[in-house]
Amino acid sequence: MVQSMNCEIINVGTELLTGAILNTNSQFLSSELSNIGINVHNISVVGDNPKRLQLVLENALNNNDIIILTGGLGPTGDDLTKEVVSKVFGKKLVLDNTEKEHLQNWFNKRNIPFTKNNLKQAYLPEDSIKIENPNGTAPGVYLHEDGKYIFLLPGPPGELKELYFNFVQPTLKSFNNQKVESRFYNITGLGESLVEDKLKDLVENQKNPTIATYANLGEILVRLTANGPDAEKLLDEKEKIIKERLGKYIFSYSNNSLVNTIGNCLIERNLTLSSAESCTGGMIGEQLTAIPGISQAYLLGLITYSNEAKIKVLNVNKKTLEKYGAVSEETCWEMCTNVRKILGTDFGIATTGIAGPDGGTPEKPVGLVYTGLATKDTVKIKRNLFYGNRDTVRKRTCNVIFQMLREELF
Amino acid sequence: MVQSMNCEIINVGTELLTGAILNTNSQFLSSELSNIGINVHNISVVGDNPKRLQLVLENALNNNDIIILTGGLGPTGDDLTKEVVSKVFGKKLVLDNTEKEHLQNWFNKRNIPFTKNNLKQAYLPEDSIKIENPNGTAPGVYLHEDGKYIFLLPGPPGELKELYFNFVQPTLKSFNNQKVESRFYNITGLGESLVEDKLKDLVENQKNPTIATYANLGEILVRLTANGPDAEKLLDEKEKIIKERLGKYIFSYSNNSLVNTIGNCLIERNLTLSSAESCTGGMIGEQLTAIPGISQAYLLGLITYSNEAKIKVLNVNKKTLEKYGAVSEETCWEMCTNVRKILGTDFGIATTGIAGPDGGTPEKPVGLVYTGLATKDTVKIKRNLFYGNRDTVRKRTCNVIFQMLREELF
Numbered sequence: 001m002v003q004s005m006n007c008e009i010i011n012v013g014t015e016l017l018t019g020a021i022l023n024t025n026s027q028f029l030s031s032e033l034s035n036i037g038i039n040v041h042n043i044s045v046v047g048d049n050p051k052r053l054q055l056v057l058e059n060a061l062n063n064n065d066i067i068i069l070t071g072g073l074g075p076t077g078d079d080l081t082k083e084v085v086s087k088v089f090g091k092k093l094v095l096d097n098t099e100k101e102h103l104q105n106w107f108n109k110r111n112i113p114f115t116k117n118n119l120k121q122a123y124l125p126e127d128s129i130k131i132e133n134p135n136g137t138a139p140g141v142y143l144h145e146d147g148k149y150i151f152l153l154p155g156p157p158g159e160l161k162e163l164y165f166n167f168v169q170p171t172l173k174s175f176n177n178q179k180v181e182s183r184f185y186n187i188t189g190l191g192e193s194l195v196e197d198k199l200k201d202l203v204e205n206q207k208n209p210t211i212a213t214y215a216n217l218g219e220i221l222v223r224l225t226a227n228g229p230d231a232e233k234l235l236d237e238k239e240k241i242i243k244e245r246l247g248k249y250i251f252s253y254s255n256n257s258l259v260n261t262i263g264n265c266l267i268e269r270n271l272t273l274s275s276a277e278s279c280t281g282g283m284i285g286e287q288l289t290a291i292p293g294i295s296q297a298y299l300l301g302l303i304t305y306s307n308e309a310k311i312k313v314l315n316v317n318k319k320t321l322e323k324y325g326a327v328s329e330e331t332c333w334e335m336c337t338n339v340r341k342i343l344g345t346d347f348g349i350a351t352t353g354i355a356g357p358d359g360g361t362p363e364k365p366v367g368l369v370y371t372g373l374a375t376k377d378t379v380k381i382k383r384n385l386f387y388g389n390r391d392t393v394r395k396r397t398c399n400v401i402f403q404m405l406r407e408e409l410f
Numbered sequence: 411m412v413q414s415m416n417c418e419i420i421n422v423g424t425e426l427l428t429g430a431i432l433n434t435n436s437q438f439l440s441s442e443l444s445n446i447g448i449n450v451h452n453i454s455v456v457g458d459n460p461k462r463l464q465l466v467l468e469n470a471l472n473n474n475d476i477i478i479l480t481g482g483l484g485p486t487g488d489d490l491t492k493e494v495v496s497k498v499f500g501k502k503l504v505l506d507n508t509e510k511e512h513l514q515n516w517f518n519k520r521n522i523p524f525t526k527n528n529l530k531q532a533y534l535p536e537d538s539i540k541i542e543n544p545n546g547t548a549p550g551v552y553l554h555e556d557g558k559y560i561f562l563l564p565g566p567p568g569e570l571k572e573l574y575f576n577f578v579q580p581t582l583k584s585f586n587n588q589k590v591e592s593r594f595y596n597i598t599g600l601g602e603s604l605v606e607d608k609l610k611d612l613v614e615n616q617k618n619p620t621i622a623t624y625a626n627l628g629e630i631l632v633r634l635t636a637n638g639p640d641a642e643k644l645l646d647e648k649e650k651i652i653k654e655r656l657g658k659y660i661f662s663y664s665n666n667s668l669v670n671t672i673g674n675c676l677i678e679r680n681l682t683l684s685s686a687e688s689c690t691g692g693m694i695g696e697q698l699t700a701i702p703g704i705s706q707a708y709l710l711g712l713i714t715y716s717n718e719a720k721i722k723v724l725n726v727n728k729k730t731l732e733k734y735g736a737v738s739e740e741t742c743w744e745m746c747t748n749v750r751k752i753l754g755t756d757f758g759i760a761t762t763g764i765a766g767p768d769g770g771t772p773e774k775p776v777g778l779v780y781t782g783l784a785t786k787d788t789v790k791i792k793r794n795l796f797y798g799n800r801d802t803v804r805k806r807t808c809n810v811i812f813q814m815l816r817e818e819l820f
Contacts, residue, residue, distance in 0.1 A: 018450070018624075023433055027429045030428055031429025033429075041427070043427065213430075281695050281698065281700075285687070287692075299716040305699060305708055306705060394700075
């Protein structure tokens, strides 16, 4: 693959121009393409309008080698991506009989009448390759014409992702006459600007490997991507520097989230956890229970949003609440200690704070959150002051709780 | 405003082309612009590359009357949006002394040294209007040149939204010599395709008002937008039809989410709620506690993910679990009844199900979820079978629980 191969993503669909749908396909594709060393130079969103789509496509072909189009492959009259691509390349649309059969089976199996408009999905541009779509009715299309590589993918994210990994990624990799490899370093516990500072020289002088940082509410992903026969060696060199500077903040080398890392570690080590959430109100539980199989480790969560619940269900001392308030080191201490004891889990965690927008005072401002972690023998309480809105304060709190668990586990 | 006024959104930032950031600004802007009757014809994403940005901007100016650029207004050398816009319109960048002072105060207040590169943010194109940014250091810019309306907005979503509502929306509305008005109908309890079926003729024959539907995991928003002196009357006519066909499924006329509608209704009516979550694992609590002021209504949540917790904390009968299993009508019944009793709240809700990907059997497949609602006098249990992945099953469960509460409340 020529180093300077450019890519444009074209998302087709009026629903993207009215704000009806959040465009997650572009983020998925551009992130995955970066991982295999392909630079996305432009993303264009265009409605279900054949004239405008043709303009955007022709313009993209002038400046790029790879074009990935998403959406507009369905059965309705609005779905015109194949039609426009065929027109631009002077191709006819031809019925694919295997696909026709596959479609009819798909409908029969689900007991849905096969209406004529659905047949549209079995037509493919001449000389193109069909990309089978196991999860839907519209197959993808691959066309290699005039030195350009054109991929047409269905719009639903689940279908698009599968076709990308099954076909697009291996095809793009096969063009490549040199190895491209990425490595990931997931970091937490260090401010985003500090991570950037520590890697500033690497970022400014990057060539091969390239280096990129992605920050998201307390978690930072650093990605190294190298190409060429020496890719491994080049990555090893830079990895050594990254480890030296950030080693103790790296919690995963496989692009895993902090909560997944913690949850799977609990499962693997047969450790158990209970939580008592006030300001996060269930967010910690929700994140943990998104992990399949967590039920063996995460035994109990209490959302004790009211003082009544703290007293009655969590056995927090009424005097503690009266003397120090619900948002205090003392209350947090009792919360994590007591929730752990209910089922005798290995860990008990607790959050109590003022997420805002109201409820702050000069002594206890919005953003003040206490986070606690109790084991059989120890209790750790952290006082945090977060900036940002209610949602940000709550998410940052989750991040700190998982950091505290990480310190305990690693 | 001329009916056919076209708009293009240009998002500037390499971080959008590497997948580092999800482009939520485009969805926000295109949705808001639709609400005031402006059609977005294209969205373009371009990196921090002045040549490519110039190309995209010139192309956009050929086809559109309104251009909204986001990002690239910050202090770094990569931030080049103002520079490119000035170049295209033949303008100089001029130091705005008021902005300079504002910037210096901003840094002083936060005890951060004011470095020279920050001054870049106080330079504005000649003949432009500054859009003040109370939440950040980079102001927005408005330029009216050659019959084109150009808005430059900062990239951080919180800042962008405020500048949009403070300046962009009223400015665009002021162009308008005819009224544009939108109305919203939030619907739940009816499948997405059924809602579309019921409105099919309105959608197919739409002119003025236009009609659009937006579906999201059990909640469907229908938006009517009309313009002209008769806008109100035209809306009234269509609203009558919508109410006739969908009336009992409409839970809000102010584009409010179901959980917000329920939560605020509980607060207003001084009603109280407790929850016992198994498969949703805290998701219900997390959604409720995102509502400011909910603490007076949502008193207690239990995340009883393990049988042990169901027995010990929620007092579910061990025999019920043994005989019927954790995912059963009987267990759900005890969960919602018992959780309500702990603090004697008006309502008790419960979820128990198999979210997948594992744990399904022929009798109890993945996606089977029982949802329960108990009051002092009644208990309602619903058996649901959801399709989709773990996340979808959990989110659909929350939707059904809030629907059950709605039926009880309205």
